[in-house]
Amino acid sequence: MKQAFANNVYDCIILELKITDTKQKTGRIMNHKYDVIVIGAGVVGAAVARSLSRYKLRVAVVEKEADVSFGTSKANSGIIHAGFHDEPGSLKAKLAVAANREFDRLCEELEFPFERRGELMLAFTEEDVRILQFYFAWGKKNNVPYMELIGRERTLEMEPNINPDVMGALYAPTAGIICPYEYCFALMGNALENGVELFLNEKVIWLGKKENGEFEIDTENGLKLNSTYVVNAAGLYADDIAGYLGITDFKILPRKGEEYLLDRRVGNLVRSVIFPVPTKTSKGMLVIPTVDGPVMVGPTALDIEAKDDYATTRDGLKNVFMHAQKMVPSIRSSDIITSFVGIRPVATGNDFIVGATKVKGFINAAGIQSPGLTASPAIAEMVSSVLLKEGLRMEVKPEFNPHKRMSFTRVRHLLEERNFGKFREIIAGNKNYSKLVCRCENVTEAEIIGAIHRGHTTLDGIKFATRAGTGRCQGGFCTSRVMEIIHRETGMPIEQISKKGKGSEIFPIPLRKGVSRG
């Protein structure tokens, strides 16, 4: 993402996007005034930023991590839910169902991977069948379209790999799957193309209101920013942010979810997203097709104490596979290729909190637990309406362009299709397409450079943006090459190149000159 490299001494990368003057930032005081500052660059912050980029406004997003989506938004199931899981009348239900319809248009404008595969909630007992009917009724109330209760035969016909003991299913064809970080990058990328500014590696440590009614924001690195409005999209830490202004009417409780990704070799075990009947705290453990091909299983749902407990556990793994195998018996834990933890920001009251607060100009978009990824475009629209009501002038910018401008070719797709003619063409246009960097996923140097120029300068950021390092060898081969390219393109010294920002450097220790023999 385009960013102000505020705390870095090395030369800033050349960005195709307009960025705020870095020299000014070395002084650390930025008396820039914005109309709206969004705190947090997760899917909610990114969606809000993009919505606001439509208007003649000065908008900045401030994010503590080194890249967009590095909080909860990169670590989830990637499902665009149909909307029958949530209680009628809740904000979760209303916004998820409204947002689901938006995805075809969004995907067309922003070119992120999205496929409507449908959801199946399976019943294995008579009791389960009654539960399906219950959720069917909820779905009807929530206005979920095209839902059906289907029998055993049809369920097995649709999904031949599921347990033949299945008795029937609730089928919702409008559900989809998405690549969550690509979606976030696309939202933020488009916001930046339309004039929004993004500050990465800037943790907000204080927020106050000055006498003139303006907000003042301080970051850990000493950056000061001012604005008339603040949108609180700080995910797990939204209660801390609100707390700076004395808003203490909600708390964010972390709920952990472990997910396990299986090797591509396992194949397409399922076409649709496979659910059990839900539990009290979650939608249960699912078998999830991903847009990239591999099957994912998870997530667990465990209320935890610490907001940074990102450890997978033996119990979690056992639990996930026990439940997943009940639905799809051929799933094996020996096929795990990688695993991760995502933490849901659950607000007291259990619903999303979107709206104005007792502090004028401070808008919450907090407690965005599941289905937050789904609801994100509707949350953003709701935030815009609240801002308008709160007195923000929102004139539409005629030059707003909803379409992703910096699209690039993915060599991987051309090779899969064996479309060598097209491949020759793009190499003729840019020689860097002939330099293969990641051999497992077939990512070329041109794609890596493209990602760096869009502001992704950590290994994880580049991995999410290009897939380099996500394949079988998990970066064993391409890590050193990607590091060289980052070094060359940004001037960042090798020892500062990190996995996911400061403190996570890969090779932090340069040796003295003259290497000994080992």
Added chain:
Amino acid sequence: MDKTVEALVIGSGPAGMAAALALKENGINEILIVEREDAPGGILLQCIHNGFGLHRFNEELTGPEYAERYINLVKDKKIEILSGTCALDIVDDGDSKKAILLSEEKGLLEVSAKVVILAMGCRERNRGNIAIPGTRPAGIMTAGLAQKMVNKSGYIPGREIVILGSGDIGLIMARRLTLEGARVKAVVEIQSYPGGLNRNIVQCLNDFHIPLYLSHTITKISGDRRISSVEIAPLGESREPQNEKSFTLACDTLLLSVGLIPENELSLKAGVILDKVTGGPVVDSNLMTSVPGIFACGNVLQVHDLVDWVSEESAYCGKAAASYVRNGLLKGREIPVKPGNMVRYTLPAKVIAGTEAVISLRPMAPAQNMSIIAKAGEKILYKKKEKKIFPSIMLRFPVKDMPEDAGCIEVFFSAEDKK
């Protein structure tokens, strides 16, 4: 077609180069070696320690020195090497093969060849494949990546190191990082015996007082941005970790040396059938794969511990491939080779009757006073006493004069009678 050759060799490690030289010596002139790195030599270029070439050259060479000898021979014979070029795909094209290459300099190329020799080497297994519970911080990497960075670029990953797996690369890195001032706190091995060569245990661990924990595994990884500690537990009778006996070691780096996997994605695209145990192609005694005209040698075929055997195997492969170009497919009855008692795998999968063959194998577990025996029916083709056998040491021996009617060749270990 951008180019037509008699033989295309994919990979310029010791395997590719030895195969190309043998092709040339056996009368094949139009040879192309492609290498996706900027320079030929393969994995040897990052192995700056010595111990290479004892069998082949009767000398202790470093990896780069060993590679250089071959690079010079290849240059002398005027065999073309196209570096910075990755083979992406191989498809059938009449009685030739068509390879799709991506060259940094020349773009996308189509090359037609009578034979293709696969010599792509192997890659390291990683954490994902072994699913250790815990966080996913920086500071966890394969030993080979650390080796490449320290030896080629001059950076080390940290100062307090734990190594999971006792494969040779991990052992060598234990010593390498110690020499660079890091502290290697433990090498943790899940098996009851080391994965690497005994010589490396002695020279890389014992000489530096680095503890080796056999029958232990890492049960948890902690750390937010960077790894801060690992939890290590011994394995019980059932080979499950005994968590109540676990202990924690603080560290800032975890190196993985948990095995190598032959690099066969390209082979799969070409339709080559792989062996489940070796991860390499199923081959006959000429080292030809299930696709006629495609041969394989070196680490892509089976993971070797000694480069000398790589060179030997690959020279054999090059010779057989040359004969294929000249005389076409060798016809004859195929006698299957089967692994028996204590043998983890044997290679090749079958021998063509009336020819000679070299059989490679690895034992299932360490043992002493065993005889390795190859038998066809009642006839003993080969028998040799081995004082000690280790899974880390590959055994190779020739067989010939098979009985005409042999149903199969069985290779097994038999306990020596104590005399």
